[in-house]
Amino acid sequence: MRPETEADLADMIASASAPVCVRGGGTRGVHLDGTVLETGGLSGITLYEPGSLTLVAQAGTPLAEIEAALDADGQRLAFEPMDHRGLLGTSGAPTIGGVVAANVSGPRRVSVGACRDFMLGVRYVDGAGGVVKNGGRVMKNVTGYDLVKLMSGSWGTLGVLTEVSLKVLPKPETAACVLIDGLSDVDAMLAMAKALGSPFEVSGAAHIPVGQDGQPVTMLRIEGFAGSVSYRADQVAGLFGGMAVRVERDPDAVAKGWAWVRDVEAFHGKPGDVWRVSCTPTEAADLAAKIGADALLYDWGGGLIWARVAEGTDVRARLGAFDGHATLVRGRGQAKFQPDTAPVAALSRGLRARFDPKGILNTGLMG
Amino acid sequence: MQMPTPNANVLSRKAGIVARLQEVLPSDAVISDEMETRAYECDALTAYKCPPLAVVLPSSTEEVSAVLKVCHEMGVPVVPRGSGTSLAGGALPTADCVLLGVARMNDVLETDYDNRFIRVQTGRTNLSVTGAVEADGFFYAPDPSSQLACAIAGNIAMNSGGAHCLKYGVTTNNLMGVTMVQMDGTIMEIGGKHLDAGGYDLLGLICGSEGQLGVVTEATLRILPKPEGARPVLMGFDSNEVAGACVADIIKAGVLPVAIEFMDRPCIEATEAFAKAGYPMCEALLIVEVEGSPAEIDEQLALILEIARRHNPVELREAKDADEAGRIWLGRKSAFGAMGQINDYMCLDGTIPVSELPYVLRRIGEMSKEYGLDVANVFHAGDGNMHPLILFDANKEGDLELCEAFGADILRLCVEVGGCLTGEHGVGIEKRDLMVDQFAPADLEAQMAVKDVFDPHWLLNPAKVFPLAASESRRSVALAAE
Numbered sequence: 001m002r003p004e005t006e007a008d009l010a011d012m013i014a015s016a017s018a019p020v021c022v023r024g025g026g027t028r029g030v031h032l033d034g035t036v037l038e039t040g041g042l043s044g045i046t047l048y049e050p051g052s053l054t055l056v057a058q059a060g061t062p063l064a065e066i067e068a069a070l071d072a073d074g075q076r077l078a079f080e081p082m083d084h085r086g087l088l089g090t091s092g093a094p095t096i097g098g099v100v101a102a103n104v105s106g107p108r109r110v111s112v113g114a115c116r117d118f119m120l121g122v123r124y125v126d127g128a129g130g131v132v133k134n135g136g137r138v139m140k141n142v143t144g145y146d147l148v149k150l151m152s153g154s155w156g157t158l159g160v161l162t163e164v165s166l167k168v169l170p171k172p173e174t175a176a177c178v179l180i181d182g183l184s185d186v187d188a189m190l191a192m193a194k195a196l197g198s199p200f201e202v203s204g205a206a207h208i209p210v211g212q213d214g215q216p217v218t219m220l221r222i223e224g225f226a227g228s229v230s231y232r233a234d235q236v237a238g239l240f241g242g243m244a245v246r247v248e249r250d251p252d253a254v255a256k257g258w259a260w261v262r263d264v265e266a267f268h269g270k271p272g273d274v275w276r277v278s279c280t281p282t283e284a285a286d287l288a289a290k291i292g293a294d295a296l297l298y299d300w301g302g303g304l305i306w307a308r309v310a311e312g313t314d315v316r317a318r319l320g321a322f323d324g325h326a327t328l329v330r331g332r333g334q335a336k337f338q339p340d341t342a343p344v345a346a347l348s349r350g351l352r353a354r355f356d357p358k359g360i361l362n363t364g365l366m367g
Numbered sequence: 368m369q370m371p372t373p374n375a376n377v378l379s380r381k382a383g384i385v386a387r388l389q390e391v392l393p394s395d396a397v398i399s400d401e402m403e404t405r406a407y408e409c410d411a412l413t414a415y416k417c418p419p420l421a422v423v424l425p426s427s428t429e430e431v432s433a434v435l436k437v438c439h440e441m442g443v444p445v446v447p448r449g450s451g452t453s454l455a456g457g458a459l460p461t462a463d464c465v466l467l468g469v470a471r472m473n474d475v476l477e478t479d480y481d482n483r484f485i486r487v488q489t490g491r492t493n494l495s496v497t498g499a500v501e502a503d504g505f506f507y508a509p510d511p512s513s514q515l516a517c518a519i520a521g522n523i524a525m526n527s528g529g530a531h532c533l534k535y536g537v538t539t540n541n542l543m544g545v546t547m548v549q550m551d552g553t554i555m556e557i558g559g560k561h562l563d564a565g566g567y568d569l570l571g572l573i574c575g576s577e578g579q580l581g582v583v584t585e586a587t588l589r590i591l592p593k594p595e596g597a598r599p600v601l602m603g604f605d606s607n608e609v610a611g612a613c614v615a616d617i618i619k620a621g622v623l624p625v626a627i628e629f630m631d632r633p634c635i636e637a638t639e640a641f642a643k644a645g646y647p648m649c650e651a652l653l654i655v656e657v658e659g660s661p662a663e664i665d666e667q668l669a670l671i672l673e674i675a676r677r678h679n680p681v682e683l684r685e686a687k688d689a690d691e692a693g694r695i696w697l698g699r700k701s702a703f704g705a706m707g708q709i710n711d712y713m714c715l716d717g718t719i720p721v722s723e724l725p726y727v728l729r730r731i732g733e734m735s736k737e738y739g740l741d742v743a744n745v746f747h748a749g750d751g752n753m754h755p756l757i758l759f760d761a762n763k764e765g766d767l768e769l770c771e772a773f774g775a776d777i778l779r780l781c782v783e784v785g786g787c788l789t790g791e792h793g794v795g796i797e798k799r800d801l802m803v804d805q806f807a808p809a810d811l812e813a814q815m816a817v818k819d820v821f822d823p824h825w826l827l828n829p830a831k832v833f834p835l836a837a838s839e840s841r842r843s844v845a846l847a848a849e
Contacts, residue, residue: 049720049721049722050618050619051614051615051616051618051619051721051722052615052618052720052721052722052751053618054720073619074619074621103563103568105563109562109563110562113536113540114562114563116563116568116571117536117539117540126813130809130812130813131809132809132810132813133806133807133810134810134813134814136785136786136787137720137785138718138719138720138750138751138785138786138787138790139532139533139718139750139751139752140528140532140537140718140747140750140751140752140790140791141718141787141789141790142525142526142528142537142575142789142790142791142792142793142794143787143788143789143794143798143802143805143806144794144802144805144806144810144811144814144832145572145575145576145814145817145818145832146526146539146571146572146574146575146576147572147813147814147817148571149539149568149570149571149572149574150567150568150569150571150572150817152568152571153563153564153567153568154567154568158567169623170618170619170620170621170622170623171621172621173621190481193480193481193482193483196483196592197480197481197483197504197505197592198592199504199592199593199594199595224663225621225663225666225667225670227662227663227666228659228660228662228663228666228667231660231662231663232660232663278561278562278563278565279561280482280559280560280561281481281482282479282481282482300562303561303562304562323559323560323561324559324560324561324565325561325564325565325566326565327565337565337566338565338566340565340566341555341556343549343553343555344555344557344566344569345566347569347820347821348566348567348569350820350821351567351816351817351820354816354817354819354820355813355816366566366567367566
């Protein structure tokens with residue numbers, strides 16, 4: 001199925017009686033039974049107002065088209081959505097609807113927020129074929145319940161997105177990266193906490209236990225106007241007296257380094273399952289030790305652990321109870337999403353039954 | 368505004384309900400005397416008053432759970448209340464409700480600077496959250512203007528904003544986790560000390576649900592390191608259009624000020640008479656504040672001033688020191704008080720696309736003449752969150768109704784240009800009946816389905832948010848079940 005309009009889509013869903021597998025660019029590694037429903041026919045930027053920091057686009061719009069339009073006006077999607085293709089070995093063109101449906105955010109999530117934090121509005125077709133809108137195109141909106149957040153990250157299980165509105169932000173003039181060599185995982189978490197707790201607006205904090213030269217490296221990103229970046233990079237470097245600190249001031253090199261972190265390039269082409277663990281940053285090193293991974297990467301100041309493990313490893317069993325959740329990003333042997341606590345699971349089931357009464361949207365995904 | 372007819376069955380069972388509440392709470396935590404319940408008869412939307420059946424003031428999550436269990440079993444509606452500062456009537460009781468106040472739950476439970484969060488009980492006031500961490504160089508970003516009094520519980524219920532949202536976001540962007548009690552008494556944790564949901568984003572759904580999905584008793588809030596410094600600049604322009612264009616140009620230039628505040632002539636005149644901040648008498652005034660080190664502030668302000676000069680300002684005033692910065696903010700911060708000195712006023716908070724600012728201000732001016740009521744505008748311009756203050760005389764017959772009709776027209780205008788009814792105050796009862804102007808029946812149905820799941824009997828704050836006609840079938844099912 002490949003609807004060309006929202007009304008077509010609504011008709012298709014209304015008359016569907018068997019599972020439907022919603023697909024934007026097909027790059028995020030969702031494997032489900034059911035008739036594939038491609039959203040690519042619902043494409044195009046509906047509205048872009050740089051002075052209002054607002055962009056509205058149909059859900060099937062290629063992400064690249066949106067990024068190009070923003071770039072032409074010196075703006076960007078600040079939440080830095082990752083590109084899953086290298087990690088998952090998928091091809092195709094990621095869509096904005098896919099980014100929203102999976103709430104895909106990158107390293108800047110730790111400072112500016114996730115995709116869901118930049119979502120202003122949605123239109124979607126629910127599982128009964130009804131068209132619903134929520135939110136809008138303005139930056140402050142508390143009119144009614146925030147279904148925009150609920151739809152973001154619901155992986156197409158509550159409705160098929162047809163249009164999304166987003167808050168966009170100016171691209172900074174330049175960027176620098178403070179690099180600390182040789183820290184243990186535990187010391188790196190403390191260093192990142194110190195940097196993120198400073199007033200110098202660090203917009204990325206990652207630690208790679210085995211860097212490209214085989215040694216550990218901790219990365220702290222600073223972005224903004226040139227004078228400010230230079231000043232803050234020096235201030236941040238100054239927090240780590242006695243350590244092996246360098247400052248990368250070439251913005252292209254900084255961008256390349258952070259794209260490498262964002263897309264977890266260290267795991268590309270390497271075997272095994274890939275897990276993504278959201279946790280309390282200062283607990284990250286201990287949790288990572290429990291996982292016993294073949295390779296690790298810490299982002300979000302430690303709040304996000306990327307772990308590459310042997311196929312079929314039950315990472316959740318190894319982690320035990322902790323404040324956070326583990327998602328299987330690459331691999332098929334375990335449930336993709338962390339099971340919810342009983343009361344949360346009951347509410348989630350209840351919501352799904354109401355939004356998708358026929359039980360046909362991405363059946364089998366999310367509990 | 369209409370409120371539903373109180374359930375006579377519940378009213379007749381008052382003694383039994385109070386007795387059950389007294390069984391599960393300490394004696395000083397249940398108020399049922401008709402004189403004493405009157406202290407809770409309204410929130411900051413003072414035009415509407417109704418004493419509740421009883422008031423409970425629990426001191427712990429467990430006590431909240433016990434209260435809700437009793438009310439659930441006995442089919443009694445519950446209206447949750449933070450500090451009662453809602454401008455939308457979000458905490459307005461009904462005669463047949465138990466009003467559940469969280470004011471006694473105001474402890475800081477945990478402060479963690481390495482992980483940048485604070486965990487508090489939700490009766491704690493907004494400003495005292497920052498107060499608990501500021502000596503260590505941190506702050507809690509959302510800053511509604513009632514922050515001295517308003518509680519985190521209410522901030523979460525209404526997804527409160529403030530003057531600094533352009534940079535830091537609103538409550539939902541700064542909320543990491545909650546302990547919530549469902550109407551049947553179930554205590555649950557949502558979110559925590561980590562980022563993002565592992566499944567559905569229930570935290571995002573609860574924030575802004577106006578106390579209709581559960582009672583939030585504890586919250587994990589993101590705290591941020593305080594910037595090195597901040598400095599405002601004041602600009603005066605000879606038209607709203609020019610000021611609006613200047614705002615758009617500042618944003619387009621890549622500067623992200625922490626606040627952009629806008630005041631129009633009626634507002635400038637009123638605040639000048641009241642606070643004597645020394646503002647220029649002009650059509651529109653902007654206060655733009657940026658943050659950082661002194662050199663960073665200079666860098667940003669230089670750019671902002673260069674943009675402002677292109678728009679031929681009638682006044683550009685930089686703050687050379689903290690005292691001058693204080694004077695620039697003085698008038699803005701006194702604006703609401705100044706209006707209160709002149710008259711009764713109604714404050715709206717519809718949001719519009721920034722590009723529609725000049726048109727909307729012009730239309731409000733025209734409508735002001737048609738209705739014969741004065742309006743002053745003061746608002747967060749960077750994010751399009753308007754705050755028209757309509758002046759009226761509460762003692763004059765029919766003036767409140769006239770004011771409400773004017774307000775409704777302004778909000779419909781906001782929706783018409785692509786905006787919304789409320790940017791930060793919430794719907795409550797005030798904008799409940801205007802929801803049909805923003806949402807189609809299917810849109811409201813989807814929202815009400817969420818309430819069905821969280822609160823199947825529609826006992827939590829039931830007469831709010833949704834037009835009474837739209838929610839009636841659900842509320843009457845709940846009543847029939849008694």
